[in-house]
C-alpha cells in the first residue's frame with residue numbers, strides 16, 4: 326500500500342468491492358420463477374432484482390430504501406472554449422437552488438422519498454453554508470482540458486476520496502440505495518472526452534448538445550474533445566490519469582461515490598451522461614463495480630447510449646431527459662424498489678394455491 330492516505334482509501338475501497346454472489350443470484354432467479362406470475366413476466370425488473378441479490382449476497386436482498394441522491398457540483402475550465410451556452414455562475418446559483426429545495430431534483434426527490442445531499446467538490450465561487458450542503462471543495466473548478474491536464478493527480482485522489490466518504494456516510498446513516506446527481510456547467514464536454522477515452526469511440530460519436538447548442542457550437546465542441554484526446558494521448562493510460570487529463574472534479578467524486586457504494590454492497594442508481602462517464606472510470610479501476618450499478622435512464626446525450634452499452638447496463642426509462650441533477654435516476658427509484666419488493670412480498674404458486682402452468686417443466 327502507498328503511504329498517501331487518499332490512495333490508501335481508494336485502494337481499500339476497490340479491494341472491498343464484492344464479486345456478485347452467484348448462489349444468491351440463482352436463488353433470486355429460482356424464486357422469481359415460483360412467484361404467482363408467468364415466468365419472466367416482469368421483464369427487465371426481474372434482472373434488476375437478481376442483480377441486487379448478487380450484490381447483497383443474499384436472497385431476497387434488502388429493500389433499496391431509504392434512498393439518497395448526492396448531487397456533486399463543480400466547474401470546468403473548458404467552459405472558456407465556448408462549449409456551453411450558459412454562464413459558469415449557473416453552477417453556484419443552482420447549488421443555492423438545490424439547498425432551498427427549488428430544483429427539479431428536489432421536486433422529484435420529494436416525490437419518491439429520497440434525501441438530497443449537495444456536495445461542492447469544485448465550484449468556482451465561494452458558497453455560503455446551507456443545510457444539506459457539504460463543503461468538500463478540492464479546487465475552484467478544473468483547468469481547461471483542451472490546454473493541459475484538467476486536474477493534478479492529487480486533486481483527482483482528493484475528489485475520488487470525497488466521493489467514497491460521502492457514500493460511506495450515507496450508508497452509515499442507513500441509506501440502502503444511493504443515487505448519483507451532478508451539477509456543472511460545461512460538464513458534458515468533459516463527459517464526452519472521458520467516454521471517448523474509456524470506450525475508444527471517436528469524439529463525434531460521443532459529443533452531444535448538452536444544455537442546448539446550435540450546429541456551429543456543436544462542431545466546435547467536437548473539435549475541442551478531439552484535440553484534447555490527441556493532446557493527452559487518449560485512449561490509453563491509468564484510469565486516474567485519464568480523469569486528471571480530461572475529467573471534472575464531479576466525475577472523480579462520482580467515481581469514488583460509485584466505488585464507495587459498491588464496497589458497502591449498496592446499489593447505486595446512475596443518472597445520465599455525467600454519471601455514466603464516472604461509472605466508466607470506476608469500472609476501469611474495478612470491473613466488479615458494475616454489478617452494483619443500475620442505469621436509471623437513458624439520456625439524450627449520444628455518449629450515454631455508448632456508455633451503458635459498454636458497461637452492459639440497460640437503462641430503465643427513456644424519457645428523452647437531458648437535465649442531470651440525478652433527475653432520471655430519481656424517477657427510476659420506484660422501479661428498482663418495486664423489483665426487490667416482489668421478492669419479499671409476492672406469493673408463490675404453492676403458498677397461494679394457484680395452479681402452475683401444466684407440464685411447465687416439459688415446456689420451459
Ligand SMILES: O=C(O)c1ccc[n+]([C@@H]2O[C@H](COP(=O)([O-])O)[C@@H](O)[C@H]2O)c1
Nearest residue numbers: 409509511512513535536597598624649
Ligand atoms: O445527465 C445528462 O445526461 C445531462 C445532459 C445534458 C446536460 N446535463 C446538465 O447540464 C449541465 C451541463 O451541460 P453543458 O451544456 O453546460 O455541458 C450540467 O449541469 C448537467 O447536469 C446533463
Ligand SMILES: Cc1cc2nc[nH]c2cc1C
Nearest residue numbers: 411415508536648649650
Ligand atoms: C438552469 C440549469 C439547471 C441545471 N441542472 C443541471 N444542469 C443544469 C443547467 C442549467 C442551465
